Amino acid sequence: MSCAPADVPADVPADFETGFQTGFAIRPDLVVEAAHADDVRTAVADAAGRGLPVHVHATGHGLPGAVEGGVLISTRRMDSVEVDPVHRTARIGAGVTWGRVIEAAAPHGLAPLNGSSPGVGAVSYTLGGGLGVLAREFGYAADHVRALDVVTADGVLRHVSPDSEPDLFWALRGGGHRLGVVTGMEIGLVEAGRLYGGSIAFDGGGGGGRDGDGDRDGVTAAEVIHRYLEWTRTVPDALTSSLSALRFPDVPQMPEPMRGRYVVSVRVAYTGSPAEGERLVAPLREVGPALADSLREMPYTDSHTIHSDPPFPHAYYGDSVVLGDLDAERAVRTLELTGPKAPMMTVVQLNHLGGALAVRPAVDNAVPYREAGFLLRLLSPLDGTDVASVRALYAEVAAVLAPLALGRSLNFSFGGGDRTDGFHEARTRKRLAGLVSRHDPASLFGGSYGISRDGR
Structure with missing residues (x-):
């Protein structure tokens, strides 16, 4: 130390x-x-x-x-990974990244329920619920936790399992970091050596007109999100997807097809056959000409390329809205507010939920809003703008979505640490607060329940 x-x-x-x-x-x-x-x-x-x-x-x-x-x-030095291929589990340290867990599981044809970025801390992500690449098929990462080791405010290292500490076992899986410092975790792995996935990107600023040959020369963001919402009603639980929208900066570092364009992309991960995957995504390809199309069969170790999250440190603010459902009118208005005419660059991501995410695990946990249909995530770089301006824009979006909103996601609140509302349903929040009062009466780990000091 x-x-x-x-x-x-x-x-x-x-x-x-x-x-x-x-x-x-x-x-x-x-x-x-x-x-x-x-x-x-x-x-x-x-x-x-x-x-x-x-x-x-x-x-x-x-x-x-x-x-x-x-x-x-x-905890970054606590980065151990031990895979048990027979029982399909992994024992992971508090500081390990998803990328290391993926690499350790891959030789056995196994995979964790990781998020989109291999550089994110696996334990912290899981404590917040963990919405992964294969979430609709297998549920939240927190649903697959077998046991945890946690240091509580009294300085005691506790082994937490359904038998030894049932209340803590419930709370730590989806409740975040209010109850102690998790030093290690045993998680279940799934069979997923390969998958069909990638993204298909459209120029969302296109006029939707036709060229001299009668072919479409572009699409609008509204057309893409209309089709996406219709498409999500038809796909099987084994297919997990999201839609993103952002204006790429007009700088040399950006890929040529994307540079300076307002790009709307659909990302897909599917564990079925590539042929069936091609059939399922066919309606998306019918929207219009694509700027890029990377949909393919891939080893699971390449799953990070589906989203291609930036690997370099940067400054950003982010928040989210958990939605019971989403209609096209409100979705289009959200893109209008956050699109090319917005006062600052804003990355929008709409995750399709449902499937296994709606099913509570055999041993229940604190992951909220199982009935949700979608998660809308907003993220804005802070270079050249300020938090107050970003919050004002997000408030406009929240007002549009308010009739469908259930709450917010604990894993996707970046910079809004002074807000405690919406992370859990009232009953869950009350139970969590009672456990915090019992295990951390002096508020060593953050005071009122709902604000996470975790830095993943």
């Missing part, structure tokens, strides 16, 4: 990294680079003795806001 006062730069561990999210300051009083569970236990006990709040940081993707004061426990 290495410790250093974070306000004295020369004393901070030389290789300490502030993380993927660069939009908010990280200035704790003390940084603890934990190498194993005993380091975490010692750090939590010491922080409790000093009356200092505890923050947790693995890769820094999900940082919900600035970190000021207190003790920051970095």
